[in-house]
Amino acid sequence: MSDKPILRYTASQRTNHWLVAILFFMAGLSGLALFHPSLFWLSQLFGGGPWTRILHPFMGLLMFVLFLGLVIRFWRANVFIANDRLWLKRVDRVIRNEEQGVPPIGKYNPGQKLLFWTLLACMLVLLFSGVVIWRAYFSQYFGIGSIRLAVVLHALAAFVLVLSIIVHIYAGIWIKGSVGAMLHGWVSRAWARKHHELWYREVTRGETSTAEPPKKG
Incomplete structure (x- = not known):
């Protein structure tokens, strides 16, 4: 059997x-600077308060x-x-690194999928609430009640997003090989078989990939 690494992420995706x-x-840092006076010192990273207020929505939009x-x-x-539901029922085995009896999964496990859709939901809430409270361009079109609600939703979505990213980083470090895949794009066949057998x-299948791993040395 070939021991050639498998391409998980292209340069463009990374x-x-x-x-x-x-x-x-x-x-996130600019948002924290605007969130509470005790964190306003973070605005110095962006050239002061006025520049932080200007740059934050544009950075969020980008x-x-x-x-x-x-x-x-x-x-x-x-x-x-279908296998994802069974995987979730046996996630305790995955946490203990005892994956015998755990159903094979695709490119992403159910936890990663839940995170993906949570991030998308948070991003959408941040986008629409951010438009409502963007004073330079849009807030004049909304009533004070809508603006207050948008501020609360914006803060809540940002809080959930930050927690989700912390989980994302922790899981990436915990599962050895995940961070490397997003740095250089390649994973070993053993890693792919163990963690994402259906994707592997x-x-x-057919070994038709023409991609070559980067040369060492």
């Missing part, structure tokens, strides 16, 4: 992911547009299948 990640941290790129690329792989069968 670039898309890291651009979203960078914008998430920038939008983050959403780039995130849509990930949605377009990966939404099909995040559709739930799909990508190795």
Whole structure:
């Protein structure tokens, strides 16, 4: 059997992911600076209060547009299948790294799929609520009640988004090989078989891939 690594993410997909990640941290820090006076010192990272207020919505909008790129690329792989329900029932075995008896899954496990759709929902809430409270362009078209509701929804969605990203980072570090896949794009066959057997069968069927792993040395 070939021991050639398997391409999990292309350079374009990895670039898309890291651009979203960078914008998430920038939008998050600028948002925290505007959220509470005790955190206003973070605005110095963006040139002060006025620039933070100007840049924050544009960074958020760009983050959403780039995130849509990930949605377009990966939404099909995040559709739930029959095995996902059984996987969730036996997730305790996965946590203990005892995956015997756990049904095979596709490119993403159910936890990753739940995270994907949660991120999309949060992004949509942030987008629409952000438009309502964007004073420079749109807030004059909405009543004070709508603006207050939008502020609350914006904060709640941001809170859930931050928690979700923390889970995402922790899971990526916990499952060895996940971070490497998003850095250089390749995973070992053993890793693919263990964690995503259905995806492994799909990508190795017929061994028709012409992609070559990067040369070492």
